[in-house]
Amino acid sequence: MSTPNPGMDRDTFDQFLDQLERYVRERLIPAEKQVIEEDKVPDDILAEMKDMGLFGLTVPEDYGGAGLNITQYAKVVQTMAYAAPAYRSIFSINVGMFNSAIKNGGTEAQKAEWWPRIAGGEIACFGLTEPGSGSDSAAMQTMARPDPDGNGWILNGTKRYITNAPHADVALIMARTEKDALPKNAHVSAFIVPMDTPGVSTGSPDKKMGQSGSHISDVMLDDVHVPSEALLGGETGQGFRFAMMSLDNGRISVGAASAGYARRALDSATKYATERQAFGEPIANFQLIQQMLAESWTEIYAAEAMMADVTARVDRGEDTVKHAAAFKVFASEMCGRVVDRVVQIYGGAGYLAEYDAERFFRDARIYRIYEGTTQILQLQIAKRMLREHAAGV
Numbered sequence: 001m002s003t004p005n006p007g008m009d010r011d012t013f014d015q016f017l018d019q020l021e022r023y024v025r026e027r028l029i030p031a032e033k034q035v036i037e038e039d040k041v042p043d044d045i046l047a048e049m050k051d052m053g054l055f056g057l058t059v060p061e062d063y064g065g066a067g068l069n070i071t072q073y074a075k076v077v078q079t080m081a082y083a084a085p086a087y088r089s090i091f092s093i094n095v096g097m098f099n100s101a102i103k104n105g106g107t108e109a110q111k112a113e114w115w116p117r118i119a120g121g122e123i124a125c126f127g128l129t130e131p132g133s134g135s136d137s138a139a140m141q142t143m144a145r146p147d148p149d150g151n152g153w154i155l156n157g158t159k160r161y162i163t164n165a166p167h168a169d170v171a172l173i174m175a176r177t178e179k180d181a182l183p184k185n186a187h188v189s190a191f192i193v194p195m196d197t198p199g200v201s202t203g204s205p206d207k208k209m210g211q212s213g214s215h216i217s218d219v220m221l222d223d224v225h226v227p228s229e230a231l232l233g234g235e236t237g238q239g240f241r242f243a244m245m246s247l248d249n250g251r252i253s254v255g256a257a258s259a260g261y262a263r264r265a266l267d268s269a270t271k272y273a274t275e276r277q278a279f280g281e282p283i284a285n286f287q288l289i290q291q292m293l294a295e296s297w298t299e300i301y302a303a304e305a306m307m308a309d310v311t312a313r314v315d316r317g318e319d320t321v322k323h324a325a326a327f328k329v330f331a332s333e334m335c336g337r338v339v340d341r342v343v344q345i346y347g348g349a350g351y352l353a354e355y356d357a358e359r360f361f362r363d364a365r366i367y368r369i370y371e372g373t374t375q376i377l378q379l380q381i382a383k384r385m386l387r388e389h390a391a392g393v
């Protein structure tokens, strides 16, 4: 158990959330077409999001952040995720991964340096995946060797599919400090690497199935020298642990995003069903359409209830590895089922790029894959269950 987190004062948070809901409906949704056509979040919206404090939601107030607890943070993500996913994606690594790693493992000096910077809108990325290692992240090949001059570390390797890498200011890079030593994950360390460090470069943004406006690319590290202060926590061998703790947080963010986006898709389908006529009446009158609407609503409600439970547990300081994994699996799979039904409710129009249903379907697909695939998380849940069973918990 860690210390309970009260977060932002309740009334202030409720007001913030109300304003955010209005901002999503009145500003972000109307700009979605532009995000898709230009494949980027417009600069003026990005500046507004920074001003609203979205890049430092969970950074403590003393360091320039909004000081939200996890319950509040998940609600913000869910609210933002009602609009196109690119809006969440641009700040999600700051909050879900980078800030969480600094919080769990950073030294006081690292917190003092990086929290105000990311809360102020510097964009972070998180480099775990590599060309040869994704789910099996401990198999990573990126190496960090002590600088022979005795002053810091030299990093070499390639990270793959790194969200926000093309416009990031800083990366948290996971690298091995021993090449072949076992267990592999005991020799992974995390390094804070400004993206303008000599030797750091990024590939062209990858073309993706969905989520226009959000970008991923390779990050290449070629004899990148970082000072000793760049080692997260100042201790080698802790990087894997910090990465896994950050992923718990990231999984809650993906679960919340799935719940928010599923509701958006369902609202769109409900409206369409009342407007579209077949056999002389709105298709919403047909009970088989109603079944799809009702199943979707029920499943979204279940995901929201899981979100309320897991985030309350985190804020009480409980161990939530199993719960965060279960929430992410359920919410992302649920979102996949909902967007599929939404395409069905739209009929032929559901298959056309002119309507929203098709992009909801493509955008949602990644939620079941990143920050732990459904399969890997199911293994993690079962591992915990079996361990608890053996321990008689």
Ligand SMILES: Cc1cc2nc3c(=O)[nH]c(=O)nc-3n(C[C@H](O)[C@H](O)[C@H](O)COP(=O)(O)OP(=O)(O)OC[C@H]3O[C@@H](n4cnc5c(N)ncnc54)[C@H](O)[C@@H]3O)c2cc1C
Binding pocket: 125, 126, 127, 128, 129, 133, 134, 135, 136, 160, 161, 162, 163, 164, 208, 216, 366, 369, 370, 371, 372, 373, 374, 375, 376, 379
């Ligand atoms: C849009 C996007 C953004 C991303 N952003 C980031 C980022 O910011 N930072 C980052 O580090 N990574 C990022 N990733 C990488 C992502 O986290 C990985 O793609 C994901 O973890 C899966 O790894 P993989 O692609 O290597 O798949 P693999 O590990 O090759 O898995 C392939 C399939 O095998 C299954 N599988 C693997 N092992 C097992 C097993 N033991 N039992 C059963 N099934 C198994 C998987 O579930 C999957 O279905 C991103 C990826 C995408 C597409």
